[in-house]
Amino acid sequence: MEWRDEGIILGVRRHGETSTIVELFTAGRGRHLGLVRGGRSRRMQVALQPGNTVDAVWRARLEEHLGYFAIEVREARAVALMESRSALYGFATLAALLRLLPERDPHPQLYERVGEVLARLETPHAGPAALVRFELALLADLGFGLDLRECAATGSLQDLVYVSPKSGRAISRQAGAAFSDRLLRLPPFLTLPDVEPSADDLAAGFALTGYFLQRHILEPRRIAMPAERERLIRLVAGG
DSSP states (O other), rough: EEEEEEEEEEEEEEEETTTEEEEEEETEEEEEEETTTTTTTTHHHHHHTOOOHHHHHHHSSSSSSSOEEEEEEEEHHHHHHHHHHHHHHHHHHHHHHHSSBBBBBOHHHHHHHHHHHHHHTTTTTHHHHHHHHHHHHHHHHTTOOOOOOOTTTOOOOEEEEEETTTTTTTEEHHHHGGGGGEEOOOOOOGGGGGGGHHOOOOOOOOHHHHHHHIIIIIITOOOOHHHHHHHHHHHHHHH
């Protein structure tokens, strides 16, 4: 069997003396692992860096086998990621969350979201904002999407500033005023185009997605939130 696809390297681990097992998130095949012969050579170590976008060919005798990757770098960004703590924490968070997806399960729209995050990770506020949007997309792809289009109580499309922790639906300022202390804050950059998020907005965005990630995905699996995500939040709050 053989297929070709574009993918982003999420992780690499040693296999034997000369080879590596590479974990890709691909456009059409989802999260997929494969063996790279000679992956520990100097030339291949440069190419096989987390964060790089690559063209991959996968071959195996049977579909259920681990298989072998032949990989060529399409876009090298690993060095740039390592030069920024914000970008490094952001990518580590992205990779950890993608590992919540089943192996070999395609998520083409989510792949596009990942590309948007990677394109912005080096920009202080744009990178974290793209990561929050990715987390919303991840929740939706796993069947726990939030409805931020209109107020759950009135149907209004205006002044949506809260989210119900029970229903995951937006609430307007007026409808939620009496019980705002029990609602999650909805930062404007998640509903209004071209809004530049403040540090407080980003913190509210991470709190919003983090609540539903914990409730629906992490806690049922007894998985902790990625430590790098908390570090990124602290970094954003301080800057």
